[in-house]
Amino acid sequence: MLKLGQILNDRGSKYAVxxxxxxxxxEIDAALKLLKREKSYAKATHNTWGALLPEDGPLKADDGESGAGMVILRMLEREELAGHLVIVTRWYGGKHLGGDRFRHVQTCVRSYLDALT
Structure with missing residues (x-):
């Protein structure tokens, strides 16, 4: 598993990918379980994810961060990256971010996609 760690901070919230x-x-469930073996990821407020599976199609989970899984899926579809799971982790910092949270998810996914090339 490729972990880029903390990508950004905003108003106390921290994001990793x-x-x-x-x-x-x-395999998605096994990867999530492996990630959450690390105490910091297990205690994260949200572990949102998306994956385009060759046979099962698109799968996602918001983990309480409504709409974040779809943001990840859309980016994977644009890149035509099938057979790959991307997880964006957020540790809530106490302040609501509104629409900025979706931009932060996009920034994290873009960082991950850039690291693959």
Whole structure:
């Protein structure tokens, strides 16, 4: 699993991004479990993710960050990156970010995609 760690901070909230190749929902669940073995990721407020699976199609989870999984999926679709899981982790800092949270998810996913090339 590729973990880029903390990408940005905004008003106390911290964002990180991770990911790995996957081909099934079971592999997604295993990757999430592996990530959450680290105490800091297990205690994160949100671990949102998206993946385009070759056979199962698009899968996502917002983990309480409404709409974030769809942002990840759209970016994966634009890049035509199938068979890959991208997880954006947020540690809530106490202040609502409004629409900025979606820009932060995009920044994290872009950082991850750039690290793949």
């Amino acid at each position: 991770s990911g790995c190749p996957v081909s099934s929902r079971a």
